[in-house]
Amino acid sequence: MAGHDVEAVRKDFPILTRTLAGDRPLVYLDSANTSQKPRQVVEAMERHYLEHNANVARAMHQLGAEASAAFEAGRDKVAQFIGAPRRDEVVFTKNASEALNLVARVLGDDGRVSAGDEVVVTTMEHHSNLVPWQLLTQRTGADLRWFDVTDEGRLDLDSHTLTERTKVVAVTWVSNMLGTINPVEEIVRRAHEVGALVVVDASQAVPQFPVDVAALGADFVAFTGHKMVGPTGIGVLWGRYDLLAELPPFLGGGEMIETVSMDSTTFAAPPHRFEAGTPPIAQSVGLGAAVDYLSRIGMDQVAAHEQRITAYALDVLRELPGVSIVGPKEPVDRGGAISFTVDGVHPHDVAQLLDSQGVAVRAGHHCAKPLHARFGVQSTTRASFYLYTTEAEIDALGAAIRHTQSYFGAR
Amino acid sequence: MAGHDVEAVRKDFPILTRTLAGDRPLVYLDSANTSQKPRQVVEAMERHYLEHNANVARAMHQLGAEASAAFEAGRDKVAQFIGAPRRDEVVFTKNASEALNLVARVLGDDGRVSAGDEVVVTTMEHHSNLVPWQLLTQRTGADLRWFDVTDEGRLDLDSHTLTERTKVVAVTWVSNMLGTINPVEEIVRRAHEVGALVVVDASQAVPQFPVDVAALGADFVAFTGHKMVGPTGIGVLWGRYDLLAELPPFLGGGEMIETVSMDSTTFAAPPHRFEAGTPPIAQSVGLGAAVDYLSRIGMDQVAAHEQRITAYALDVLRELPGVSIVGPKEPVDRGGAISFTVDGVHPHDVAQLLDSQGVAVRAGHHCAKPLHARFGVQSTTRASFYLYTTEAEIDALGAAIRHTQSYFGAR
Amino acid sequence: MNAANVDAMYQEIILDHYKNPHGAGLREPFEAEVHHVNPTCGDEITLRVHLDGGRVADVSYAAEGCSISQASASVMNELLVGKSVEEGLQTLTVFQELMQGRGQVEPDEDVLEDGIAFAGVAQFPARVKCALLAWMAWKDAVAQASAEEDS
Amino acid sequence: MNAANVDAMYQEIILDHYKNPHGAGLREPFEAEVHHVNPTCGDEITLRVHLDGGRVADVSYAAEGCSISQASASVMNELLVGKSVEEGLQTLTVFQELMQGRGQVEPDEDVLEDGIAFAGVAQFPARVKCALLAWMAWKDAVAQASAEEDS
Numbered sequence A, B: 001m002a003g004h005d006v007e008a009v010r011k012d013f014p015i016l017t018r019t020l021a022g023d024r025p026l027v028y029l030d031s032a033n034t035s036q037k038p039r040q041v042v043e044a045m046e047r048h049y050l051e052h053n054a055n056v057a058r059a060m061h062q063l064g065a066e067a068s069a070a071f072e073a074g075r076d077k078v079a080q081f082i083g084a085p086r087r088d089e090v091v092f093t094k095n096a097s098e099a100l101n102l103v104a105r106v107l108g109d110d111g112r113v114s115a116g117d118e119v120v121v122t123t124m125e126h127h128s129n130l131v132p133w134q135l136l137t138q139r140t141g142a143d144l145r146w147f148d149v150t151d152e153g154r155l156d157l158d159s160h161t162l163t164e165r166t167k168v169v170a171v172t173w174v175s176n177m178l179g180t181i182n183p184v185e186e187i188v189r190r191a192h193e194v195g196a197l198v199v200v201d202a203s204q205a206v207p208q209f210p211v212d213v214a215a216l217g218a219d220f221v222a223f224t225g226h227k228m229v230g231p232t233g234i235g236v237l238w239g240r241y242d243l244l245a246e247l248p249p250f251l252g253g254g255e256m257i258e259t260v261s262m263d264s265t266t267f268a269a270p271p272h273r274f275e276a277g278t279p280p281i282a283q284s285v286g287l288g289a290a291v292d293y294l295s296r297i298g299m300d301q302v303a304a305h306e307q308r309i310t311a312y313a314l315d316v317l318r319e320l321p322g323v324s325i326v327g328p329k330e331p332v333d334r335g336g337a338i339s340f341t342v343d344g345v346h347p348h349d350v351a352q353l354l355d356s357q358g359v360a361v362r363a364g365h366h367c368a369k370p371l372h373a374r375f376g377v378q379s380t381t382r383a384s385f386y387l388y389t390t391e392a393e394i395d396a397l398g399a400a401i402r403h404t405q406s407y408f409g410a411r
Numbered sequence C, D: 001m002n003a004a005n006v007d008a009m010y011q012e013i014i015l016d017h018y019k020n021p022h023g024a025g026l027r028e029p030f031e032a033e034v035h036h037v038n039p040t041c042g043d044e045i046t047l048r049v050h051l052d053g054g055r056v057a058d059v060s061y062a063a064e065g066c067s068i069s070q071a072s073a074s075v076m077n078e079l080l081v082g083k084s085v086e087e088g089l090q091t092l093t094v095f096q097e098l099m100q101g102r103g104q105v106e107p108d109e110d111v112l113e114d115g116i117a118f119a120g121v122a123q124f125p126a127r128v129k130c131a132l133l134a135w136m137a138w139k140d141a142v143a144q145a146s147a148e149e150d151s
């Protein structure tokens, strides 16, 4: 297999040729926040809107048939991309957050989590895989417990013991702050031993390496379109079919029903049961194109490139005096998000100075406040990479950090 | 003011020049299902993705500032379009269905609807403004009651009496099946007299005539982007600010929090409290462009055109023997959706034959099963119109219906 | 999906079955009754099966729907009554293959008899469900009735 | 938002206040204490006010955040302590106008003193909240303390 041709890939992303204020070329190192979109994805949606637009499912006319076929083809592509045993295990939501809330709500509504039960998360969760479980346990009277992380930023599986009381274990596959890749298979094993369901937040995983939900063995997997070169406005919940088929609906409305009278309603089979109202039609087309794009490059290549760039960036950052990486410092079981602090300069000021050099990174708590608290920092600066990131961009990051240090030190 | 130039408008909608199977020109009469999109809307999203894409709120870099400004400008435009007193009364959801479910869920979670209370809807509701209330009343032990409709398809306000027990009245402004425009101001008056909140489903209203939520006086108003020349994947919930500020969150996750620890979380002010996760960024840009497009034409013009076309279509359909209109037959307090039956031909077969002539209409229950039951029909065929619909297209509909009758009658 | 195709869908045979449905109405005795709905369009069928020692003694039904779904119930009744359950399920498989073949499958007249008239429907994805509604209901009812018989 | 603009934001005055904050720390006595957070970035401030007959006797605070939010708290302390509550609220209005002016508002040095250094921040919408955090906390605390005094 030929190597990953970054320069060829970059040609598909017009935004990467932008120059910013002061005529600085854009160095986009914020892909864990949202990825950029290739022309192919944007054009697929454009074509859909201008040539095939209609509502789906309900329409029997030719445009309706075209739109329905295009929408459902997006589902097929996603199902294949993640190795879903059945296409109707793929539920479209508006983002990963909705997918995770959906699971939390219906498990509560169904009585599968109730007073005295335990829901287990980790201190490494993105707020979107923490707050829904806080709300669920508050509503039901269940207890929220968690696995802690070690000082190196690894999950400490000894920090909590799962028991028969544990009904759900919700865990992120890859930390969006630390970059840590968690041993999800081991967690699935332990959880299933005590009969708990496993919900995996794969928002940072599916974009970056090959995922096979069947092999993973989890019960639910959530991710989001905009981080995988797809559009905003679409997320995915994959769930085991037998489980989805048993669960009550989340939102009520058009397209999720079987039959309706004023007094009572019965519900459609999955996935439609969980897709009330007009679905993200053009966004499914866009996500399908995104999946095609990634598959054409090959997720193995995408993963290998991320590994290379991350290793390179870790080297660069480790060598900068006054810079501390928060999270694993070795490129082992580690994704391409690196959070760091710069002595004497607040992360927002770091980000601002980097931005003045054209380097776009994120500063703040990265929707992981408890994890920042765990490491005794209020915020960090984060650089994150994707299939279009070059070593030259990492060098630009290093130079911009040095500039920042002298800017704040010299004045 | 100059009249509405339909031919000029049609040039903005490339799809309207399509030819279908058998070289038939498309006659799109399914706009109540979803509207077509003008080039301006699609291009605004394309430009956003290819030149300004970044995540919002969280990002401090220049692209992030551009994306945030573009996203929030969509909110400003929508707020102005519907006469919202405050921009932060506009909550973005994924569609109208989510907006309505949001209200139903949080009113229940907040204890504002509980056992013994009453929620009142109408038999005219789209499933998306019925099923959420069925689910709410089932969850809470409240009672679901409804206003019935008269034989002409008007709301019968005498069919139910609101009392102090009534906590919510949820009503559609315009019926998507009958076309009826309901006396929402009168309903608001009666509901507020007994202290009930009013939720208006404006999915068929906002696209078609000028709406001023402040003047309307309701507590919540929901609508959806894809029916108003905007993209799929975005809906709007408008709510009174003081009310939104008192209500608990709906979905938990990124961007809706104030501060988070493992044990407890406080929530951001509206609208962000109700917008968990990455919002529909490009879709807000698209909806903003849609609102600009409609405003440039003028909603008065859009409404006047709909009135004209509807009156014309009612004339055409009334004169066809064997065709019965279900719903108001006069163009008074009536929107541009006309449902009808054809003697001896099932609605699906009607739609199929019309489609073979290039005429795209919808057949089925139009997500209004109880209303179909009320009129003793299992399904109907519906033609619906928008700012790009011509009288010639209505003539084509009439001709295609006659063809259908002879096709099924002759064989 | 042009006019020619519409003629391919609305075969004379289909319109005949639609106008004069075979075996319509709900009858006794029966071992299982099911109610199926096509949620997209609202078509409904209530269907009963009466089995007699592994044979389909009767399939009775009350259906509400378009010409395709009605005609399909009528054709199905003709095809299945008198056959063994096993043969019936085989016929169903053949019919299903035809319907899901997007117009690429050659219909087998020996097995499907009047059912071959539905070949044209297979070109209309939105209508395939209409043609399958009665068949799916029958499959479901037979499963229930067989479970009944066995227990 | 180029390099020149960044220099406009990070004025010498701001960096000085950041390094040597004025009036930092939490002190007694106080009539109201508030805790404000910038949810976007996590900046936080705990702030106390001590009023004495309509005058701002003390504004003490513990802030965690970037140079802009820290310097802003320091400048605010300098500006408000010793003023009447009314003058203080007027100063706040002037500062807020400056910050929300997107760089189009000419700062009034007589009123804002060192606060004029924040004029450059107004060009960075994402940072305006940083500059306003302490001020909003003070406004909130003063409202609470005044309600206390009145009751």
Ligand SMILES: Cc1ncc(COP(=O)(O)O)c(C=O)c1O
Pocket (backbone or CB within 6 Å): A254, A276, A277, A278, A279, B032, B033, B095, B096, B097, B098, B126, B128, B129, B172, B174, B175, B176, B201, B203, B204, B224, B225, B226, B235, B367
């Ligand atoms: C009256 C009415 N309410 C609600 C909806 C639901 O809108 P959406 O499908 O965008 O959620 C529709 C459209 O389908 C409608 O016509």
Ligand SMILES: Cc1ncc(COP(=O)(O)O)c(C=O)c1O
Pocket (backbone or CB within 6 Å): A032, A033, A095, A096, A097, A098, A126, A128, A129, A172, A174, A175, A176, A201, A203, A204, A224, A225, A226, A235, A367, B254, B276, B277, B278, B279
């Ligand atoms: C690990 C993780 N989980 C969940 C999310 C939420 O995704 P979304 O904002 O698309 O809902 C994100 C991204 O922000 C994430 O990084």
